[in-house]
Amino acid sequence: MSKTYAKYAVEAPTDVKVAAANAAASQQGEVSNTPEAHDQSYLCPVTVGGQTLNLDFDTGSADLWVYSTLMPTSEQRGHSVYNPDSSSSSNAQSDNSWTIQYSDGSGASGTVYADKVVVGSVTATSQAVEAATSVSSAFIKETHNDGLLGLAFSSINTVQPTQQTTFFDTVKSTLAKPLFTAHLKKGAPGSYDFGYIDTSKYTGSITYAHVDTSNGLWEFTASGYAVGSGSTVATPYDSIADTGTSLLYLPTEIVAAYYGEVNGAMYDSSQGGYTVPCDSNLPDFVAIIGGSRHTVPGSYINYAPISETSCFGGIQANDGIGHSVFGDVFLKSQFVVFDGSNSPRVGFAKQ
Numbered sequence: 339m340s341k342t343y344a345k346y347a348v349e350a351p352t353d354v355k356v357a358a359a360n361a362a363a364s365q366q367g368e369v370s371n372t373p374e375a376h377d378q379s380y381l382c383p384v385t386v387g388g389q390t391l392n393l394d395f396d397t398g399s400a401d402l403w404v405y406s407t408l409m410p411t412s413e414q415r416g417h418s419v420y421n422p423d424s425s426s427s428s429n430a431q432s433d434n435s436w437t438i439q440y441s442d443g444s445g446a447s448g449t450v451y452a453d454k455v456v457v458g459s460v461t462a463t464s465q466a467v468e469a470a471t472s473v474s475s476a477f478i479k480e481t482h483n484d485g486l487l488g489l490a491f492s493s494i495n496t497v498q499p500t501q502q503t504t505f506f507d508t509v510k511s512t513l514a515k516p517l518f519t520a521h522l523k524k525g526a527p528g529s530y531d532f533g534y535i536d537t538s539k540y541t542g543s544i545t546y547a548h549v550d551t552s553n554g555l556w557e558f559t560a561s562g563y564a565v566g567s568g569s570t571v572a573t574p575y576d577s578i579a580d581t582g583t584s585l586l587y588l589p590t591e592i593v594a595a596y597y598g599e600v601n602g603a604m605y606d607s608s609q610g611g612y613t614v615p616c617d618s619n620l621p622d623f624v625a626i627i628g629g630s631r632h633t634v635p636g637s638y639i640n641y642a643p644i645s646e647t648s649c650f651g652g653i654q655a656n657d658g659i660g661h662s663v664f665g666d667v668f669l670k671s672q673f674v675v676f677d678g679s680n681s682p683r684v685g686f687a688k689q
């Protein structure tokens with residue numbers, strides 16, 4: 339009603355103004371996510387300027403970028419693409435551009451529009467939409483992936499010369515609560531919720547860890563680990579919660595302790611990581627975070643087959659990364675709260 343009055347340049351009655359203002363401050367919504375093969379990534383339907391694309395929600399980066407009609411036609415094949423010219427709400431930010439590199443060596447670049455973006459029922463009326471003009475070959479073959487929606491902190495958004503905000507930062511002040519949650523499942527659809535915590539999606543209690551935002555990431559300190567039924571080892575390790583990374587990357591000594599309990603496990607330099615016999619009965623991995631035990635079932639650590647008998651491990655070393663990465667192998671055992679309040683924190687509960 340508020341928009342209707344505005345459309346006809348008529349001042350809305352006070353109660354309509356107040357109701358609209360209150361509604362704007364209590365958005366909340368749920369969007370489904372669907373895993374790609376081996377739970378390598380999880381894709382969510384998002385409407386951009388009225389056009390629906392399947393995006394990889396990534397708490398490890400802060401750019402919302404999409405395949406677009408600005409790309410070579412051959413590279414668009416098999417994808418849903420954003421066409422700014424067919425959106426009635428797109429506004430070109432012609433002075434802005436972006437380029438991003440991910441930890442797996444893939445990347446993309448392009449130009450920027452402002453447009454309406456809807457996730458579940460949560461609406462950003464003017465969100466920076468980074469339209470790709472070029473994407474790396476690694477992306478091209480992931481034909482279900484039409485781009486990424488970054489959910490890290492806007493301080494690491496790559497748009498220049500005018501840095502832009504993430505979808506979450508754009509809508510945060512209008513959400514009922516300044517948070518979103520990730521409910522990733524093994525081999526089945528899950529959800530991301532914005533603005534509320536759905537208590538039916540976890541068991542027990544949520545334990546929280548303080549987040550250090552200085553690197554623009556959901557960065558926290560894990561305080562220990564255990565392998566299977568083994569004793570807990572108290573050792574702090576700097577970590578991030580990253581829905582855009584497939585595996586669980588840990589300090590080398592923890593990785594060695596884990597695979598030391600697996601007959602036939604080996605570091606296979608030709609595969610670039612640890613492998614296990616596919617018929618292994620793998621031990622659980624327990625991370626101590628926020629003073630509580632968070633368990634990844636051993637079966638989740640048999641990530642994907644390499645051959646008849648050899649399988650790639652879901653736990654790998656964090657060498658060269660600079661911190662540990664709690665990626666999907668870990669996150670899909672948990673219900674995760676990304677709390678963007680004035681003292682940001684991450685919460686973990688058993689699904």
Ligand SMILES: CNCc1ccc(Oc2cccnc2)o1
Pocket residue numbers: 379394396398399440441442444476477480483486582583
């Ligand atoms: C070959 N992978 C392409 C691709 C899909 C999603 C992403 O993005 C990533 C990759 C690694 C870490 N974080 C985000 O790259």
